Amino acid sequence: QEDSYTIGVAIPSATHGFMGGLNYHAQASIARLEETYPQIEFVLTTAGDAGKMVNDIEDMVATRGIDALVVLPFESEPLTSPVQAVKEQGIWVTVVDRGLAVEGIEDLYVAGDNTGFGRVAGEYFAETLGEGDNIVVLRGIPTTLDNERVEAFEAAIEGSGINVLDMQHGNWNRDDAFNVMQDFLSKYDDIDAVWAADDDMAIGVLEAIAQAGREDDMWVVGGAGMKEIIARIMEGDPQIPVNVTYPPAQIATAIELTALGLVSATPVSGRFIIGSQRITPENAEQFYFPDSPF
Amino acid sequence: MTAILEARGVTRSFGPIEVLHGVDFSLVPGEIHALIGENGAGKSTMMKILGGYLAPTTGALMLDGKQVSFADQRAAEAAGILMIHQEFNLALQLTVEENLFLGREKRRGPFLDGRAMREEARTLLARLDCHVDPRRRIQDLSVPNRQMVEIARALGRQARVLIMDEPTAVLTGRETDVLLEQIERLKAQGTAILYTSHKLDEIARIADRVTVLRDGTHITTRPAEGFTEHAMAEAMVGRELSDLFPAKAKPGADVVLEVEGLTVPGYVRDASFTLRRGEVLGFAGLVGAGRTELMEGIVGLRPAQGTVRVNGTPLKPGSVRAAREAGLVYLTEDRKDKGLLLGKALTENLTLLALDTFGGVFIDPQAEDQALDQAIEEFDIRVKDRKLLAGSLSGGNQQKLLMAKTMLAKPQIVIIDEPTRGIDIGTKQQIYEFIAALAAQGKSVIVVSSELPEVIGLSSRVCVMGRGHIAAELSGAEITEDAILRRAMGVSETTGEPA
Amino acid sequence: MTDTTVESDATPRRGALRLQTIGPVLALIALIILGASLNSNFLGYANVTNVLARSAFIGIIAIGMTFVITGGGIDLSVGSMAAFVAGVMIMTMNALIPVLGIGVPLVAAGMAVALLTGLAAGLLNGVLIAKVGIEAFIVTLGAMGVYRSLTTWLADGGTLSLNFDARSFYRPVYYDGLLGVPWPIIVFAVVAIVGEIAMRKTAYGRHCAALGANEQVARYSAVRVDAVRMSTYVLLGGLVGLATIMYVPRLGSASGSTGTLWELEAIAAVIIGGTVLKGGFGRVWGTVIGVLILSLIDNILNLASIVSPYLNGTIQGVIVILAVVLQRQGKSAD
Amino acid sequence: MTDTTVESDATPRRGALRLQTIGPVLALIALIILGASLNSNFLGYANVTNVLARSAFIGIIAIGMTFVITGGGIDLSVGSMAAFVAGVMIMTMNALIPVLGIGVPLVAAGMAVALLTGLAAGLLNGVLIAKVGIEAFIVTLGAMGVYRSLTTWLADGGTLSLNFDARSFYRPVYYDGLLGVPWPIIVFAVVAIVGEIAMRKTAYGRHCAALGANEQVARYSAVRVDAVRMSTYVLLGGLVGLATIMYVPRLGSASGSTGTLWELEAIAAVIIGGTVLKGGFGRVWGTVIGVLILSLIDNILNLASIVSPYLNGTIQGVIVILAVVLQRQGKSAD
Numbered sequence A: 001q002e003d004s005y006t007i008g009v010a011i012p013s014a015t016h017g018f019m020g021g022l023n024y025h026a027q028a029s030i031a032r033l034e035e036t037y038p039q040i041e042f043v044l045t046t047a048g049d050a051g052k053m054v055n056d057i058e059d060m061v062a063t064r065g066i067d068a069l070v071v072l073p074f075e076s077e078p079l080t081s082p083v084q085a086v087k088e089q090g091i092w093v094t095v096v097d098r099g100l101a102v103e104g105i106e107d108l109y110v111a112g113d114n115t116g117f118g119r120v121a122g123e124y125f126a127e128t129l130g131e132g133d134n135i136v137v138l139r140g141i142p143t144t145l146d147n148e149r150v151e152a153f154e155a156a157i158e159g160s161g162i163n164v165l166d167m168q169h170g171n172w173n174r175d176d177a178f179n180v181m182q183d184f185l186s187k188y189d190d191i192d193a194v195w196a197a198d199d200d201m202a203i204g205v206l207e208a209i210a211q212a213g214r215e216d217d218m219w220v221v222g223g224a225g226m227k228e229i230i231a232r233i234m235e236g237d238p239q240i241p242v243n244v245t246y247p248p249a250q251i252a253t254a255i256e257l258t259a260l261g262l263v264s265a266t267p268v269s270g271r272f273i274i275g276s277q278r279i280t281p282e283n284a285e286q287f288y289f290p291d292s293p294f
Numbered sequence B: 001m002t003a004i005l006e007a008r009g010v011t012r013s014f015g016p017i018e019v020l021h022g023v024d025f026s027l028v029p030g031e032i033h034a035l036i037g038e039n040g041a042g043k044s045t046m047m048k049i050l051g052g053y054l055a056p057t058t059g060a061l062m063l064d065g066k067q068v069s070f071a072d073q074r075a076a077e078a079a080g081i082l083m084i085h086q087e088f089n090l091a092l093q094l095t096v097e098e099n100l101f102l103g104r105e106k107r108r109g110p111f112l113d114g115r116a117m118r119e120e121a122r123t124l125l126a127r128l129d130c131h132v133d134p135r136r137r138i139q140d141l142s143v144p145n146r147q148m149v150e151i152a153r154a155l156g157r158q159a160r161v162l163i164m165d166e167p168t169a170v171l172t173g174r175e176t177d178v179l180l181e182q183i184e185r186l187k188a189q190g191t192a193i194l195y196t197s198h199k200l201d202e203i204a205r206i207a208d209r210v211t212v213l214r215d216g217t218h219i220t221t222r223p224a225e226g227f228t229e230h231a232m233a234e235a236m237v238g239r240e241l242s243d244l245f246p247a248k249a250k251p252g253a254d255v256v257l258e259v260e261g262l263t264v265p266g267y268v269r270d271a272s273f274t275l276r277r278g279e280v281l282g283f284a285g286l287v288g289a290g291r292t293e294l295m296e297g298i299v300g301l302r303p304a305q306g307t308v309r310v311n312g313t314p315l316k317p318g319s320v321r322a323a324r325e326a327g328l329v330y331l332t333e334d335r336k337d338k339g340l341l342l343g344k345a346l347t348e349n350l351t352l353l354a355l356d357t358f359g360g361v362f363i364d365p366q367a368e369d370q371a372l373d374q375a376i377e378e379f380d381i382r383v384k385d386r387k388l389l390a391g392s393l394s395g396g397n398q399q400k401l402l403m404a405k406t407m408l409a410k411p412q413i414v415i416i417d418e419p420t421r422g423i424d425i426g427t428k429q430q431i432y433e434f435i436a437a438l439a440a441q442g443k444s445v446i447v448v449s450s451e452l453p454e455v456i457g458l459s460s461r462v463c464v465m466g467r468g469h470i471a472a473e474l475s476g477a478e479i480t481e482d483a484i485l486r487r488a489m490g491v492s493e494t495t496g497e498p499a
Numbered sequence C, D: 001m002t003d004t005t006v007e008s009d010a011t012p013r014r015g016a017l018r019l020q021t022i023g024p025v026l027a028l029i030a031l032i033i034l035g036a037s038l039n040s041n042f043l044g045y046a047n048v049t050n051v052l053a054r055s056a057f058i059g060i061i062a063i064g065m066t067f068v069i070t071g072g073g074i075d076l077s078v079g080s081m082a083a084f085v086a087g088v089m090i091m092t093m094n095a096l097i098p099v100l101g102i103g104v105p106l107v108a109a110g111m112a113v114a115l116l117t118g119l120a121a122g123l124l125n126g127v128l129i130a131k132v133g134i135e136a137f138i139v140t141l142g143a144m145g146v147y148r149s150l151t152t153w154l155a156d157g158g159t160l161s162l163n164f165d166a167r168s169f170y171r172p173v174y175y176d177g178l179l180g181v182p183w184p185i186i187v188f189a190v191v192a193i194v195g196e197i198a199m200r201k202t203a204y205g206r207h208c209a210a211l212g213a214n215e216q217v218a219r220y221s222a223v224r225v226d227a228v229r230m231s232t233y234v235l236l237g238g239l240v241g242l243a244t245i246m247y248v249p250r251l252g253s254a255s256g257s258t259g260t261l262w263e264l265e266a267i268a269a270v271i272i273g274g275t276v277l278k279g280g281f282g283r284v285w286g287t288v289i290g291v292l293i294l295s296l297i298d299n300i301l302n303l304a305s306i307v308s309p310y311l312n313g314t315i316q317g318v319i320v321i322l323a324v325v326l327q328r329q330g331k332s333a334d
């Protein structure tokens, strides 16, 4: 019948905390929307690499006849032309978080702000630390988005005189971050603060610091607002003074807007950038979602 | 006639140990030259040197009067020298045809000419009177048939020199006859043949010249004419040899093993027999008669239906360990693939079957060492270095090690499949004595053998198998070569016609 | 004699072989029936060409892997090698645009570079394994880390992308084809047929099997074992290059995560297809079936949203095991 | 008998053997020297205990893997099995808090669950491999996918975290120890010693090696090959459980990505240590050296910021290959 629709949702699989949260929000919003709009059917796929994601999208088009696609590109470049091909078949395209390499393909773009993510964190470091203070940085999985964040962070602390002792990849992973931080602690006697650019890594880092008994020497800023971390900020833990948002719930926004665009005449196209905000003990409560797995 | 292949003062060492001491040797076209000697005398080593598989440590090889040194066996093959190994040299997962033509496949353009190869394979095998489908995998063939494939492979190549290291060790009389005929044929064509065997009657039958090696030293080379088997044996072992077979002990009355209606699907049908305490029971039959499969079925190495009772108690089917615990063990005819771990040390091989008797929780290495001492002593294992891997023992010594390994389990009943395969005449005598002694001690022995004299000389009773079932049971004076052969071939005694 | 059918060496044991051989085919057919019953578009032109075309990368690599495994080896580096080859290819093409412009010469140059890089990488593996004598598992595990990290480094932690115009020009190599059959499918089919022939009808195939079955025997049979062993890795490297030539026009980019786990998928396909992991026997057509089974599992999971996506891995794992159970039916452990 | 049996204790292949045996030790020493020269804290108490304690998980698993590989098998599922066991353990402990309260009984119950889950998972692998007769590679590859996805599913895509108080109580199991030696190191050492003894001094070790060297010979020597083969997987599963018992108190959480690539690391450690991948010979102490080598490479790379971190993988790969080259020195391909 005319007013039944299918929406395809393609996202990376839940390989680490943030993506777990994102998967959770995707499933939760799909469940909600299926209740609200019985005429909409959803196809959710998760992919562990870019190639698989392209396969998933091909399958949705060829076998499920989707009317709209919501995609969080595993990587920007390789997804660009496949998504473009989808668009060319007259299917509505919503892109989430990681943009495509060519502008103007998508109808709707919902994203976090990676530059902002690095900048907001960097600004806090620049405000709080001064000339000659030492920090170490744990980066994510080597990706463009990790580069963007780190570049923005470096730009924000530029001129502050803060000394970046070392940067290593903790791959957005607790265990890797724990190991790297242990080694940083062996290597450097004087560390004043740590930027662990993701809350999963922050957990590992905090544990390594606790083991070394150097909790009082340094504080840690993670990112993306994991609920355990937010809870500690709410309690005013001096070791985790602030955090930076990068909401996994953006996927829910994207799916909801897409569904709305299909069933109603409301124009929903455009760009929605969900800015990265600083979470402090004062505002932490509004970022706390106890039901989310992240 | 001038020698086609000659060795002058060849020595060979493995590590610090020299196993050939300046051996001279020559081979002329159109002769069958036999190389004989005890286990470990250095026959295989010598043959491998002549065949390009091993380099001499010192000394020279002459080919057509010119000194050569083969870079590898491929170079020797290019010079027309081929060798059939004592140990199989076949890839188990490949088919007969693939093995026969490995490295010299027939092609049509870039592609293999499968049909031509299959045809030729059939022809080659038929020449040996071996009717194996060329498409079968070697792993599915019986040991004798594998040997025939091995021989067929060498026959299929045009060789000027053919070296055969105990080709008949795993063959029965019938196949041996076929093979010897082929050897005569090649000889007539001018091929030079270097041959070894521990079956001295074969040597006497076909050899033109005989060279005797003892302990790595050249003892003599002389025309076969007038060199009796007895003289050969004494030249090999360097001492007087007495009677080969000891006196047969009288079996006891009580039955220790009862096999009833045993069927090994595909191989053996409804076999029943009994074995008494202190008895040596022989099993004779032609290749493919299913003797091996019957024995493997009895000890639980193959799925089988029917009952096996040891001392009246039924044996748990399918469990080699249960059989062992009941005092029943089986010594395989396939020592390389089923008997020994060639890449492991002697002790590890020796004690594997009886490992639980070496210490409690921990293995007692001293006890293992002692066991090796004893095995070396008892079975006359000629080994120059106890730390060698089992695979570096000479073939006959491997067989002795396997025998020692089996006996270490102190079986009440032991089934020995081809007990003296590749064993020299001196040691054979020791093994026969050993078997007789076992029986005298009240143990029971089943000897499965393709060497009829052995079956006849040892057993007080003989079961003859033919095509998967026990065709006859002979005892006392009934046990003659003729009677066994007739039963094995399914020839009825009265008419002399095939049944 | 009587009616006893004592088996003799004269008759191959057909029955047992047949079930083993046919096992993967049955699994594939079962999957196809399942897919068709789940979704009416499953057997449609679009879905069939999609699935086949995307199987081509792993497929081409898995065919090379069949030779390596048949020869008794293993190669864990193919996924990251593909990423590296793609990276080098993209960088070279981008660099050559000013010289060659956008057109056939540029694409040809890119293809040549991809093939050569693949062959060189395969040669390096081969030399270390066959000549230096290091365990294949270690060499290729090391190589896996090396290529993945080199690719990340070349891409400066991000993604290497082919120039947009060059990509548009090159794109048809993945998406277009002959008479409606996309090129990757054609290339995959050709490689499969040539591979099957090479394995079964040429001396090379036999020598690989002999090497895997018993190196000593192969050596004594005048097979140049080192050369054959090395050649299997070089062949596989070349096929990785070829697969990359098909892959780059599809996604137009490469990063450190390109080709992740391809090695496991390729090896799994080979084994599902009936090739023996310890070497000595290889079946190229079986590998093709194996690749198709693996691709179809993913495809079918996308056809019907029956389960939590978290459980996809569970279903995949179970099906892979089942596909092989079918094959081993009635055969005891070996 | 004559003088034939000259007793000589000079083994021909001693020299070669010795270098092969000592190779990984040399590599380890070289790494230690390198580390000490790069950073003065390298040999300090903190760094040494850190590295050893971290090595414990992979180490304990790798020792089990040594038996599996010696017996001619392989297990690709250990990493995801560890994640699954950790997940089950955490969920059980959280669920039991209302019943048992926080204290020793809770931790003991958690440990028991972890061990049992590990053993059960190992048993499942073992049955499929030894009894049903499916290729170990396929079974454990399938299991790898299954456990990883089940863990993700249990965690609802996120991370399973142990209740905060329970964790604080359990934490010392990773961080504290005896006389300044953390528990994981002690457990690792005990497992290594017991493993070494089991491999070299017991019938079980001999039987594993016999099975891996030649299954037929083992069978004909009354070794219960199916039981031994199965037991290696069960043993490994149990050790995965034990490793998890040490792992959970460290960060108190598990997710679908816990233990990623542990399987490859464990297998690499085993092979670096001198165990033969095709089975038949295993060296437990070598595995310990292999694990330490792998851990030290990471540690040194972190301590020495000498290169672009993107190239870490390259250096790791090269060192792993070199460590084995050292071992194979003078030995030709096999």
Ligand SMILES: Nc1ncnc2c1ncn2[C@@H]1O[C@H](COP(=O)(O)OP(=O)(O)OP(=O)(O)O)[C@@H](O)[C@H]1O
Pocket: B014, B019, B037, B038, B039, B040, B041, B042, B043, B044, B045, B046, B086, B382, B383, B384, B388, B391, B392, B393, B394, B395, B396, B397, B422, B424
């Ligand atoms: N690779 C090796 N390493 C060490 N010693 C070896 C090796 N190969 C053979 N030997 C030794 O060389 C000696 C001669 O062995 P060879 O195999 O030539 O004996 P043979 O005369 O063929 O005996 P058999 O009749 O038992 O086959 C033996 O002592 C054997 O242990």
Ligand SMILES: Nc1ncnc2c1ncn2[C@@H]1O[C@H](COP(=O)(O)OP(=O)(O)OP(=O)(O)O)[C@@H](O)[C@H]1O
Pocket: B139, B140, B141, B142, B143, B144, B172, B267, B285, B286, B287, B288, B289, B290, B291, B292, B293, B333, B450, B465, C007, C008, C009, C010
């Ligand atoms: N490993 C095997 N796999 C399959 N079939 C086999 C195997 N070994 C033997 N056979 C088959 O079993 C039959 C009997 O085997 P075999 O020739 O060993 O009998 P046998 O009476 O023990 O003779 P011998 O002991 O002289 O070899 C043969 O027809 C052969 O094809």
Ligand SMILES: O[C@@H]1[C@@H](O)[C@H](O)OC[C@H]1O
Pocket: A016, A018, A019, A097, A140, A145, A172, A197, A198, A199, A223, A224, A246
């Ligand atoms: O995976 C990334 C996550 O870990 C980070 O924290 O935010 C952005 C995501 O894409």
Ligand SMILES: [Mg+2]
Pocket: B043, B044, B045, B086, B165, B394, B395, B396
């Ligand atoms: Mg010999």
Ligand SMILES: [Mg+2]
Pocket: B291, B292, B293, B333, B417
């Ligand atoms: Mg037999």
